[in-house]
Each structure stands twice: as C-alpha cells, then as structure tokens.
Amino acid sequence: MRDRDTFRSAAAELLGPRGFTYDKDLVEPWLTDWRGRYTGKAVGLASPGSTDEVSRFVKLCSAYGVPIVPQGGNSGMSGGATPDDGGDSVILSLRRMNTIRELDVAAQQVTCGAGVVLQTLHEAAEAEGLRFPLTLGGKGSATIGGLVSTNAGGTQVLRHGTMRAQVLGLESVLADGSVFSNLVPLKKDNRGFDLKQLLIGSEGTLGIVTAATLRLVPQTAQRRVAWIGLSSISRARELLLHCEKRAGDALEGFEVLPHHCLQSVLAHLPDSRSPLSNDHGWYALVELVAEATEADAIDGLAEDVLHSAMERDLIEDAVISASEAQAEAFWLLRESISPAERAIGxxxxxxxxxxxxxxxxxxxxxxxxxxxxxxxxxxxxxxxxxxxxxxxxxxxxxxxxxxxxxxxxxxxxxxxxxxxxxxFGGSISAEHGIGQMKRDELSRLGDPVALGLMRTIKQALDPQGILNPGKLVPLAPDAPTP
Amino acid sequence: MRDRDTFRSAAAELLGPRGFTYDKDLVEPWLTDWRGRYTGKAVGLASPGSTDEVSRFVKLCSAYGVPIVPQGGNSGMSGGATPDDGGDSVILSLRRMNTIRELDVAAQQVTCGAGVVLQTLHEAAEAEGLRFPLTLGGKGSATIGGLVSTNAGGTQVLRHGTMRAQVLGLESVLADGSVFSNLVPLKKDNRGFDLKQLLIGSEGTLGIVTAATLRLVPQTAQRRVAWIGLSSISRARELLLHCEKRAGDALEGFEVLPHHCLQSVLAHLPDSRSPLSNDHGWYALVELVAEATEADAIDGLAEDVLHSAMERDLIEDAVISASEAQAEAFWLLRESISPAERAIGxxxxxxxxxxxxxxxxxxxxxxxxxxxxxxxxxxxxxxxxxxxxxxxxxxxxxxxxxxxxxxxxxxxxxxxxxxxxxxFGGSISAEHGIGQMKRDELSRLGDPVALGLMRTIKQALDPQGILNPGKLVPLAPDAPTP
Incomplete structure (x- = not known):
C-alpha cells in the first residue's frame, strides 16, 4: 500500500488511541483464527466504539481503498474473519460495541451492539425471566455481530431456527459508509425488499453489522434430557419423527452420535461415564422442555414418548435426566465430541x-x-x-x-x-459458513445461477470490493487469481 | 412498440394457443384489479405451462424489450399485478402452473407450482392430516406465487409468521430468463447470501416465482374462539400480553375491532347477531388451538385465560365458542368487516x-x-x-x-x-405490499439508505427494467417521470 502511513495517521486521528492501533503485539492475536488454521497480516486493528465511528472509518477505508476484515469474537469456523497475508487489509473489530442498548421484557425483544458476547446476552435475558433461544459451543466468545453475519446455528435450531429467525431488526454500515438502520422491530413490514435478510449470513461482504434487535422467548420452567441407545442412524430418524409427532413444540433438541464419539469423549473427559450400562451403535440426545404453564406435564410427556418408542422397537435403551445436573452431564458429552475427536489426531x-x-x-x-x-x-x-x-x-x-x-x-x-x-441435494456448509475455507468448493459445486446472482449483488453493493474480499463470494470463472 | 406483431407471433409460436393470446375478450378480464381500482392495457396475455416455458418467454421479452407484469389470482391489494396504460407490457399469468408437485407427509413439506390456489393447498394438506398455516380472505383466488411475491400475511401470522416463514425453497425465473432453483428444502444452508429471501416480497420486480416448497404443520385437533368485550384498545393490548403469557404457543390469533365495525357487519350480514348481550367499546377475537396430544386441556386453558383476565379487570365480558359452528360464526364477523365497511361508502x-x-x-x-x-x-x-x-x-x-x-x-x-x-416508527405497508398504490408514498417517507439499496439491487438484477416496472421500487429522486 502506497499511503500506509497516511492511512494509519488518519485512522488514529479518527478513532483515537483506543480505536486504532498498529502495535504488533496488540494486532498479532487477531491475525490468526482460534483454531490456528488461517493466519494473515494487517495494516492495523480498528476498534470503533459507535456506529457513527464505524461509518466514518468505512468512508476512510473507501477513500484509501483499504480492504476491511470485520471481526467479532474471532471464533468462526471457516476463516471468515482472518485477513489474507497481503498486509493491506485492516481488521475492523466490533468488540468494543458491546452494549445491550435495550431489553424490552413485555415485548420480549433486545437490541444489542454487535460486540455483545452471546453468553452475556444469555445472562441478561435470564435476569429478566426470559431467554435467547440460540446457543453453541463458542458462546463465551462469539459475538452477536458475528452470529448474525454467519447466520449461526447450534443446538436449538430444531425448535427455534437459526440466527436468521431471531433477528427482528438490523443496523449495518454499507460499503460507502452509509448506515442502513432497521432496528425498529415491526412484526409485519412489506415496504419492499427485505434488505436485512440479505445482510444476515453475508459474512461481512455486503455490510458490517453494528447492532441487531433480537427476539427473546419465555424461560423454560423445566427440561428433561433423554439419552437413548439405538441400533442405527435409520432408527434415529424414525425416533425423530416419533418425537415430533408425540412431543410437538416441546421437542427442543435432537442430536445423534455414533458409539465412536462416545468412546472418544469418555477417553477425553476423565470424570465422564456412559449414561447407559450397555454399548449401542448410535445414541440420541433428546431434549423436551415445558413453559411454566405446563411444567407438571413434562415427566408424563417424556415417559410417554420413550415408552411408546420402546413399544415400537425404535430404541434399545434409554434414561431420562433425573436432575438438572444430570441433564447438563448428558449435554456435556455431546458438546465434548469436537475437542475429543480433535485430540485423537x-x-x-x-x-x-x-x-x-x-x-x-x-x-x-x-x-x-x-x-x-x-x-x-x-x-x-x-x-x-x-x-x-x-x-x-x-x-x-x-x-x-x-x-x-x-x-x-x-x-x-x-x-x-x-x-x-x-x-444428495445437500449443502457443503450447513451452519459454519463459507469464509475462505470453502470458497473454492462453493465455486466448484454451487449452482451457477446462484453464484452469478451472488457476484452481481456483491458487485452492485460493494463496487470497490473493500468489504471482506476473498471471503464467501466465489470469483467469476474468468477472473484472474488474486 | 415497433415490433408488436412480430413479438405476438413469436410468443404465440413459443407458447402455443393455450399459452398466448391477444384476443381482446380473453385479455380484458385481467387488465383490471379485482377491486376495480387500477386498469391498464397489454400487448397480450401469456400463460405458460411450465418453468421452462416461463424461462423461454422471459428471454423473448428481454430480446424485444417487452415489460412483463406477473399475475397470479389478480387479488392483490396494491395494484401490483395490473399493467400500466401504455399498452406495451405483457401480462404473464402463472395460473396454468397449478400443480402440487409433491406433498411429503413425513417431512411436512409441499412443493407447489406458482398457480396453485391457496384454498386448493389447504384442502390437499387437510387430506393428509396436515395444514398450511396461512390463510386470508382471498384464499379462493390467491395463488402461491402471488402470496410469496407479496409476502402475504393474514390471520395466523401471530403464531406462524407471514409467507416468508412458510417458504423452505423457491424456484424463480430471473430477468435474463435463467432459472434460480432452490426447491431442495434444507433446514440449514449457509452457502452464501440467502437469495430466496430477496425474491420473497419483491412483487415480481426481481424475478418471477414459478414454484415454492412450503412447510406444513400438524392439523390442530381442537380450537376455541373467544369473543371478548373490552373498554378500550389499550385494554386489548394488556389482554394480548396476558394471553401470550398464559397460553404461550396455544395462542393462534388475536384480532380486535371497535364497536363501529361490529355494527357495520351486523347491518351487512342479515343473519348475524352480536355474540355478547351488551355493547362494548372494543372487541377482541382470540383463538386458542391444541394439537392432538393436548386436546383435553384446551377447555381448561380457555377458561383459565379468560377467568384470570376478568379477575385482573382486563375484560368486560366474554363468550367461548361452544362448537366449531360457533367458532366459524365468530370468525365470519371478523372476516366480514372489510366488505361491510365498503358497503357504507x-x-x-x-x-x-x-x-x-x-x-x-x-x-x-x-x-x-x-x-x-x-x-x-x-x-x-x-x-x-x-x-x-x-x-x-x-x-x-x-x-x-x-x-x-x-x-x-x-x-x-x-x-x-x-x-x-x-x-411512530411504523410501516405504511404491513402486509398488502407497495405495488403501484403506495410507491410514491414509499418514495416520500422511506429511509433514503434503504431506498438507495433497493434501486441498486433492482438495477443490478434487472438492468433492462422489464420485470414489473413501475411497481414497488421508487424511482431515483432525479429520474424522469415515466
């Protein structure tokens, strides 16, 4: 970059010492993703403290042609928040924008800055007798902005949907620095294209999420977690249909694992034990929940679901959590699969x-x-x-x-x-996004019409190509290799 | 249009006698919207029978520069499916594409051609013990394509969401005739921008919906409809919060009307009567539903909700439907408000x-x-x-x-x-769309950043401007008046 020093001075002046640095020790930790798979270089680390500062900083980057790599908790799975090794990009961290702007208990809505950490939101909702119905392993570091930008999933999607289903309103800074503000959470609004839907899941390539209004749901009064032994994954699918039919909206989660995963976890977690006395080919973890009004019925429901499944020969054995501690122990087995498998090799x-x-x-x-x-x-x-x-x-x-x-x-x-x-008509990225990791595979396997549409939209909304370049959007077939 | 005759010949050759006409008597009925508010002229009426025919016809229109006005049941509220009076546009009716391609009972999904009428879909779902959870007054004529294109609402949005929430997959023909096919209903798919979200609610200005995969839900076993007398609309809001808290997911609908509306309906419907013995300032119609597993509990729930509301002085009087016939009679009062009010003047x-x-x-x-x-x-x-x-x-x-x-x-x-x-931070179009009716008001009152984004996207996806021109997307401030 020719004007590196001028850009750095202008950025420092705009954002102040808390808002911009190119000190190697301060920038370094954010140049590599949390799993150490991707690493890059950057001209600096910007940490604006307000939407207005983000807007003015993007205008500055646009003027200097500096590519922007937005970053939340740096806990993404596809390298979407790591700069390339050219060294011309700037990391735009949203972590300082970590204010819960408003939590409306009656309306069951919350408006968060992009930098609010998921765990913090969970706690804020719980303090008001509500809950935010999306959770995942990285909740201690993942930020709302990152979760929205990647349309994150997790273990409660079955009942509550992905991040997209939680977003009622959105605020984003566009490539020219203008602010798209749609935080007013109207339940119905048909004034043209639903622009926030385009920004959700666009991994910072069309705009930078600065805040979101999210829905909350009533706290569940009770949950029961069943750990179930099955002969095969086909049986698991039959059990899923059975649970959907019998439990309806009370079915909150349905996870499966083969015996190999349980073995790995038991070897990895010193104090863990298998919930069932015998080994099975597969296991299902099924969570049933009840709101306050129906708390009495949940034991009956859990027993009914399992008893009828056993009668139909869908399951080999099962145990229902007898306490919240046991429910958590069952979930810990599930959540430890990734680290346990990684430890193997x-x-x-x-x-x-x-x-x-x-x-x-x-x-x-x-x-x-x-x-x-x-x-x-x-x-x-x-x-x-x-x-x-x-x-x-x-x-x-x-x-x-x-x-x-x-x-x-x-x-x-x-x-x-x-x-x-x-x-099989499936997707090569169900919930982790494309980032840099799967961009070429998307290019190879994606529907050409969809890829063409994505390129057209990207070009129209970010003609300079400064928003998270090299991520998500596959290059045109005849484009030069960057 | 210079090449009117050539275009007509080419269209007739492409689509055959069932697929294209410019016979005045056959075109005439579709030149005016159902309420008689908007009328226009057209070079012809195209009624392709397949997605491939739509694709080839759009390519033809693109080659001749002929603007396309997509039309479903012609029952829209904002003139979005009526051509202008220039006479150069062609009406593209999707009504012949009225096949239910597949109804998967286990997966609770259905794939419909754009021309399937809502009522037909309701009946097909019911025949399989399921239901499609969106309904509205025009269900006998409204088509799936039109409902998707306008992101229609109705009386079940409270629990089930608008049309957007029902769409799992979408097939659309784009401005260049290419087919965006995304009918595979994956519950999770993060392969880039969610393009179908951009097409839903775009009123045919970005693409022509040719088919959709929609979610179905279990048939409700029981419903109870309460007709409630209230002193004010503020009390209605308090009652709503109360019902949300007490009934949770069982709350299917919550409609309100002032006494004026009830009077109009009673005058308009000869055999109707007021459900309550006294007059009240406002009325609420509240529907509670139960799936098969919870059917027994619904009477208890309905009584509990109303009893506790009465104790808190939220309501003045109430009656719960004692039969399905009575439930329908209550809904008929609600659904007759529009025609009853229209009859007044x-x-x-x-x-x-x-x-x-x-x-x-x-x-x-x-x-x-x-x-x-x-x-x-x-x-x-x-x-x-x-x-x-x-x-x-x-x-x-x-x-x-x-x-x-x-x-x-x-x-x-x-x-x-x-x-x-x-x-008040609200929307001038909650569920009826913009069409031609509200385009100028959207231009006057819309957020300039959002309007700019809409124009940019429209220009990028339809550079010739042949998809439903003059509808929904406000012109740029300095654009010449058409």
Whole structure:
C-alpha cells in the first residue's frame, strides 16, 4: 500500500488511541483464527466504539481503498474473519460495541451492539425471566455481530431456527459508509425488499453489522434430557419423527452420535461415564422442555414418548435426566465430541446438511465407501439430525502425518464428501459458513445461477470490493487469481 | 412498440394457443384489479405451462424489450399485478402452473407450482392430516406465487409468521430468463447470501416465482374462539400480553375491532347477531388451538385465560365458542368487516403496522385528530393487533362524492395517516405490499439508505427494467417521470 502511513495517521486521528492501533503485539492475536488454521497480516486493528465511528472509518477505508476484515469474537469456523497475508487489509473489530442498548421484557425483544458476547446476552435475558433461544459451543466468545453475519446455528435450531429467525431488526454500515438502520422491530413490514435478510449470513461482504434487535422467548420452567441407545442412524430418524409427532413444540433438541464419539469423549473427559450400562451403535440426545404453564406435564410427556418408542422397537435403551445436573452431564458429552475427536489426531471436518429424510441414507452410504476408498480412515457423523445437519469427520489413518495429510489425502477426501453431499441435494456448509475455507468448493459445486446472482449483488453493493474480499463470494470463472 | 406483431407471433409460436393470446375478450378480464381500482392495457396475455416455458418467454421479452407484469389470482391489494396504460407490457399469468408437485407427509413439506390456489393447498394438506398455516380472505383466488411475491400475511401470522416463514425453497425465473432453483428444502444452508429471501416480497420486480416448497404443520385437533368485550384498545393490548403469557404457543390469533365495525357487519350480514348481550367499546377475537396430544386441556386453558383476565379487570365480558359452528360464526364477523365497511361508502384504507406496544397509543392519537381535522369523517382501526398490524380506515363524510373525495380530501388524509405512522416508527405497508398504490408514498417517507439499496439491487438484477416496472421500487429522486 502506497499511503500506509497516511492511512494509519488518519485512522488514529479518527478513532483515537483506543480505536486504532498498529502495535504488533496488540494486532498479532487477531491475525490468526482460534483454531490456528488461517493466519494473515494487517495494516492495523480498528476498534470503533459507535456506529457513527464505524461509518466514518468505512468512508476512510473507501477513500484509501483499504480492504476491511470485520471481526467479532474471532471464533468462526471457516476463516471468515482472518485477513489474507497481503498486509493491506485492516481488521475492523466490533468488540468494543458491546452494549445491550435495550431489553424490552413485555415485548420480549433486545437490541444489542454487535460486540455483545452471546453468553452475556444469555445472562441478561435470564435476569429478566426470559431467554435467547440460540446457543453453541463458542458462546463465551462469539459475538452477536458475528452470529448474525454467519447466520449461526447450534443446538436449538430444531425448535427455534437459526440466527436468521431471531433477528427482528438490523443496523449495518454499507460499503460507502452509509448506515442502513432497521432496528425498529415491526412484526409485519412489506415496504419492499427485505434488505436485512440479505445482510444476515453475508459474512461481512455486503455490510458490517453494528447492532441487531433480537427476539427473546419465555424461560423454560423445566427440561428433561433423554439419552437413548439405538441400533442405527435409520432408527434415529424414525425416533425423530416419533418425537415430533408425540412431543410437538416441546421437542427442543435432537442430536445423534455414533458409539465412536462416545468412546472418544469418555477417553477425553476423565470424570465422564456412559449414561447407559450397555454399548449401542448410535445414541440420541433428546431434549423436551415445558413453559411454566405446563411444567407438571413434562415427566408424563417424556415417559410417554420413550415408552411408546420402546413399544415400537425404535430404541434399545434409554434414561431420562433425573436432575438438572444430570441433564447438563448428558449435554456435556455431546458438546465434548469436537475437542475429543480433535485430540485423537488429524481429521477432515465437514459441516453438511441434506434433506432430513435422507441423512441416514447419506451416512450409511458415505461411511463404508470412504473407509474402503481411503484405507485406515474412520468416518463419523454426529450432531443435529433434527435439522438434517451433521458434522461429518473423516479421521486420518494412524500413520498419517499431521499437517501433511490434510493437504494431500485430506483434500481428496473432502472433495469426495462434498461431491456426495451435492448428489444428495445437500449443502457443503450447513451452519459454519463459507469464509475462505470453502470458497473454492462453493465455486466448484454451487449452482451457477446462484453464484452469478451472488457476484452481481456483491458487485452492485460493494463496487470497490473493500468489504471482506476473498471471503464467501466465489470469483467469476474468468477472473484472474488474486 | 415497433415490433408488436412480430413479438405476438413469436410468443404465440413459443407458447402455443393455450399459452398466448391477444384476443381482446380473453385479455380484458385481467387488465383490471379485482377491486376495480387500477386498469391498464397489454400487448397480450401469456400463460405458460411450465418453468421452462416461463424461462423461454422471459428471454423473448428481454430480446424485444417487452415489460412483463406477473399475475397470479389478480387479488392483490396494491395494484401490483395490473399493467400500466401504455399498452406495451405483457401480462404473464402463472395460473396454468397449478400443480402440487409433491406433498411429503413425513417431512411436512409441499412443493407447489406458482398457480396453485391457496384454498386448493389447504384442502390437499387437510387430506393428509396436515395444514398450511396461512390463510386470508382471498384464499379462493390467491395463488402461491402471488402470496410469496407479496409476502402475504393474514390471520395466523401471530403464531406462524407471514409467507416468508412458510417458504423452505423457491424456484424463480430471473430477468435474463435463467432459472434460480432452490426447491431442495434444507433446514440449514449457509452457502452464501440467502437469495430466496430477496425474491420473497419483491412483487415480481426481481424475478418471477414459478414454484415454492412450503412447510406444513400438524392439523390442530381442537380450537376455541373467544369473543371478548373490552373498554378500550389499550385494554386489548394488556389482554394480548396476558394471553401470550398464559397460553404461550396455544395462542393462534388475536384480532380486535371497535364497536363501529361490529355494527357495520351486523347491518351487512342479515343473519348475524352480536355474540355478547351488551355493547362494548372494543372487541377482541382470540383463538386458542391444541394439537392432538393436548386436546383435553384446551377447555381448561380457555377458561383459565379468560377467568384470570376478568379477575385482573382486563375484560368486560366474554363468550367461548361452544362448537366449531360457533367458532366459524365468530370468525365470519371478523372476516366480514372489510366488505361491510365498503358497503357504507367511500373510505381511505390503510394497511399499517407500528411496534405492537405502541398500537393502542397510535389509534388513540390518530382517530380523534383525524376526525377533528377532517370534519364528518370516521376513523376506525381493526385487525391483527397481535402483529402490530391494523387496517385503518377513514370513512368519508356522508356528503362526500364517491370517486371525487378519494382523489382530493382522501389523498390528504392518507398522507396524514402515513406521516403519523412514520412518526411512530411504523410501516405504511404491513402486509398488502407497495405495488403501484403506495410507491410514491414509499418514495416520500422511506429511509433514503434503504431506498438507495433497493434501486441498486433492482438495477443490478434487472438492468433492462422489464420485470414489473413501475411497481414497488421508487424511482431515483432525479429520474424522469415515466
């Protein structure tokens, strides 16, 4: 960059010492994603404290042609918040915009700055007898802005939907620095295109989320978590249909895992134990909840659901949580799968969805095929069966060299998985987004009409290409390699 | 148009005699909207029978520069499906594409051609023990394509959301004739911008909806409809909060009307009678539903909700439907308000929303103000209080001349209502869309940043401007008047 020094001076003047730095020690921690997969360089780290400062900073970047990499908790899964190694980009951290602007108990709505951490929002809602119905592993660092920008999912999507379903209103700074402000949460508004929908999930490539109004729901009075042993993932799908029918809206979560995952977790967590006395091929974790008005009925419902499932031979064994501590222990097993599997050794991880009805077939087709084609590998799928979304990991053979295998065999395996997902009418990114990690795979496998539309919209809304370049939007087929 | 004859010949050749006509008698009925407010001219009426035919026809229109006015049931409220009087546009009717392609009972999903009539979809779902959770007065003519294009609402939005919330997948033909096909209903898919969200509610200005995959819900086993007498609309708001708290997800509908509306309906429907023995200032119609598993509890719930509301002095009197026939009779009163009010004489009708918490204040501010400023008028608001959306009618003074008053005093009154709605942070179109009716008001009152974004997107996706020109998207401030 020619005007590096001038830009830095102008940025420092605009945002002040708390708002802009290029001190190596202060910038360094944010140049690499939390899993250490992507790393880059930056001309500086901007941390504006208000929407107005974001707006003026974007105008400055536009004037200097400086690419902007928006960043929330830096806990994304696809490298969407990490700069490239050119060193010309600036990181725009939203973390200082961490104010809960308003929590309206009667309307069950909350307006948050982009930098509010998910865990903080959970606590604020709970203090008012409400809850924010989206949660995920990274809740201690993930920010509202990042969650909106990536349309995050998690373990409560089955009943409550992804982040998109929680967003009632949005405030974003566009590529020219103008502020799109749509925080008034109208339940119905048909004044033209629903522009906030375009910004949700656009990973900072069309605008920078600065605040959002989100819906809250009543706190659930009671929950029961069942840990269920099953013979196969096909049975899990039948059990899901059964639970949907019997439990209706009380069904809050439906997660599955194969025995391999349970074994890994038991080895990884010293104090953990298997909830059932025998081993089973698969397990389902089913959460049922009741609002205050129906708390009495929940034990009856849980027993009815499991009893009738047992009668229909859908399940082999099951246990219902007898206390909140036990419910949490069951969830801890589920939430520890990722770190436990990572501890085993290198693996290619895929965040995929297919139509719910076809998930069992997908797993039963893909896993033997992969293990045959790539000897020594182990293929496992676990996660959100109720959403048709599983995390599909292919573990390297014991002989594989970490760092090398991922770039050679691992790449071929991922392409194979993605091809198969596409054949099943599925998505190569169910909830983790595209970022830089899957951009080329999206380019290879995406519908050309959809990709063309995305490029057209990106070009129209960010003609300079300064908003998170290189992320999400695949380049045109004839574009020069950057 | 220079090439009128050539275009007609090419269209006739492409679509065949069933698919294209310019016979005056066949085109005529579709040149005017159902309420007779807008009328126009057209070079012909195209009725393609497949998505491929739509695609090829749009390419033809693009080659000839012929503007396309997509039309479903021609039952829209804002003139969005009526051509202008230039005579150069072609009407593109989707009515022949009326096939239910697939109804998946287990997955609770249905894929419909754009021309499927809402009532037909209701019946198809019911035949399988399911239901499609959106309904409105025009269900006998409104088509799925039109409902998606206008993001329609209705009386079940409170619990189930607008049309946007029902759409799982979408197929649309774009301005260049390419087909955006996203009918695979994945519950989670983060492969970039959610393009279908941009098309939903875009009133045919960005693409032509040819099919949609929609969600279905379990048939409700039981419903109870309460007709409630209240002293004021403020009390109605308190009652709404009370019902939300006590009934939770069982609350399916919450509609309000002032006594004036009930009087109009009783005068209009010969066999109708008031459900309560005394008159009240306002009435609420509250629907509670139960799925099959909870059918027993619904009477207890309905009684509990009303009893506790009475104890808190929220309501003056109430009656709960004792049979399905009575439930329907209560709803008939609600659904007859529009025709009953129309029968009285000229009125300016406004489909507005404000934040739910402010609706009572809006009505209590606006109505006396309007009746004072415009002597002889009567201002009434009724409808979907639970959504913060009411239909706000200002009835002309008895001396007003129909057809004249609407163009003079009526216009001033509408501008006054829209100004006030905007001051309240509301929307001048809650569920009826913009069409041609409200385009200039949107231009006058809309957020300039949002309007700029809409123009940018429209220009990028339809550079020729052939998709429903003159509708929804306000022209740029410096654009020549068309």
């Amino acid at each position: 290198p693996a290619m991880q895929h965040d995929i969805s297919v139509p719910v009805a076809r998930m069992a077939e997908f797993v039963e087709t893909a896993s033997p095929e992969i293990e045959k084609r790539f000897p020594g590998t182990t293929a496992i799928g676990f996660g959100h069966l109720g959403d048709g979304n599983i995390h599909y990991h292919v573990l390297a053979p014991p002989s594989a060299v970490q760092g090398e295998w991922e770039m050679t065999d691992g790449k071929i395996i991922s392409a194979f998985v993605h091809d198969l997902v596409t054949e | 000229p009125a300016m009708q406004h489909d507005i929303s404000v934040p739910v918490a402010r609706m009572a204040e809006f009505v209590e501010t606006a109505s006396p103000e309007i009746e004072k400023r415009f002597p002889g008028t009567t201002a009434i608001g009724f409808g979907h209080l639970g959504d913060g959306n009411i239909h706000y009618h200002v009835l002309a003074p008895p001396s007003a001349v129909q057809g004249e008053w609407e163009m003079t005093d009526g216009k001033i009154i509408s501008a006054f209502v829209h100004d006030l709605v905007t001051e």
